[in-house]
Amino acid sequence: xxxxxxxxxxxxxxxxxxxxxxxxxxxxxxxxxxxxxxxxxxxxxxxxxxxxxxxxxxxxxxxxxxxxxxxxxxxxxxxxxxxxxxxxxxxxxxxxxxxxxxxxxxxxxxxxxxxxxxxxxxxxxxxxxxxxxxxxxxxxxxxxxxxxxxxxxxxxxxxxxxxxxxxxxxxxxxxxxxxxxxxxxxxxxxxxxxxxxxxxxxxxxxxxxxxxxxxxxxxxxxxxxxxxxxxxxxxxxxxxxxxxxxxxxxxxxxxxxxxxxxxxxxxxxxxxxxxxxxxxxxxxxxxxxxxxxxxxxxxxxxxxxxxxxxxxxxxxxxxxxxxxxxxxxxxxxxx
Numbered sequence: 001x002x003x004x005x006x007x008x009x010x011x012x013x014x015x016x017x018x019x020x021x022x023x024x025x026x027x028x029x030x031x032x033x034x035x036x037x038x039x040x041x042x043x044x045x046x047x048x049x050x051x052x053x054x055x056x057x058x059x060x061x062x063x064x065x066x067x068x069x070x071x072x073x074x075x076x077x078x079x080x081x082x083x084x085x086x087x088x089x090x091x092x093x094x095x096x097x098x099x100x101x102x103x104x105x106x107x108x109x110x111x112x113x114x115x116x117x118x119x120x121x122x123x124x125x126x127x128x129x130x131x132x133x134x135x136x137x138x139x140x141x142x143x144x145x146x147x148x149x150x151x152x153x154x155x156x157x158x159x160x161x162x163x164x165x166x167x168x169x170x171x172x173x174x175x176x177x178x179x180x181x182x183x184x185x186x187x188x189x190x191x192x193x194x195x196x197x198x199x200x201x202x203x204x205x206x207x208x209x210x211x212x213x214x215x216x217x218x219x220x221x222x223x224x225x226x227x228x229x230x231x232x233x234x235x236x237x238x239x240x241x242x243x244x245x246x247x248x249x250x251x252x253x254x255x256x257x258x259x260x261x262x263x264x265x266x267x268x269x270x271x272x273x274x275x276x277x278x279x280x281x282x283x284x285x286x287x288x289x290x291x292x293x294x295x296x297x298x299x300x301x302x303x304x305x306x307x308x309x310x311x312x313x314x315x316x317x318x319x320x321x322x323x324x325x326x327x328x329x330x331x332x333x334x335x
């Protein structure tokens with residue numbers, strides 16, 4: 001690892017600070033960028049995430065993908081945690097903290113909206129960013145692709161029913177265009193580009209050199225995404241720091257708790273490290289683009305639910321980087 005990658009946590013922290021500062025200094029610029037969207041998917045953010053994912057897609061060997069069916073345990077672990085555990089533990093933590101522990105500091109209406117935002121995060125497991133976490137932990141890229149693809153397929157059918165049940169409504173308005181367009185932008189197009197690039201380069205030394213040349217761009221894409229997301233919400237973050245801290249507490253507990261569950265389950269199942277690493281991380285990270293879009297469409301741009309999903313973004317990057325570090329340091333515990 002180069003010095004830039006070795007100190008990635010520092011650069012991400014500086015990116016958060018820069019995003020908030022720039023959002024306060026030049027709010028008009030971020031308002032213009034925020035308006036560049038289709039079906040609630042911001043096109044600039046989509047391009048940056050695409051830049052992050054493309055180098056990883058190039059490295060996927062489809063001969064290995066064909067062998068995934070022989071090792072279904074990692075897929076089972078991913079699906080159980082993402083759809084049978086995570087949404088319900090997130091809802092339970094939201095109720096515990098905002099209807100009981102934090103009740104003296106939060107009015108009931110706001111508490112309900114914060115809980116709703118947390119639920120939407122819990123029902124939207126990660127798609128794009130899990131490729132970043134998988135690469136950083138040296139996970140199996142081919143297996144990660146299958147995990148994400150299957151997870152996206154389940155999300156199409158399971159997101160609305162589970163979210164509707166936990167939110168207590170019967171007709172939740174899910175922006176299907178956002179889900180489908182995000183899947184195409186963050187998974188399908190980079191995958192096709194990666195396959196074509198791999199075929200054109202023919203593998204070997206040429207492929208390795210090309211991937212090495214693209215690696216810095218992947219990190220730049222991550223940092224630019226962080227700056228934009230926090231620039232979009234800078235005024236809200238500065239105006240409500242105490243509330244943001246309250247929302248962050250259950251989100252952090254949820255993230256570490258789900259990771260611990262996945263980690264020990266993977267150990268008990270004796271999953272190899274290349275499969276266990278992304279399996280543990282895909283359930284702890286969130287598809288925040290979808291969660292933010294649904295929160296805004298259901299409750300409004302300035303609602304507590306929208307704020308909670310933005311705090312999810314605030315918490316996610318530093319917490320996930322810490323989990324990447326923990327995963328790499330505990331690699332010896334897996335086959």
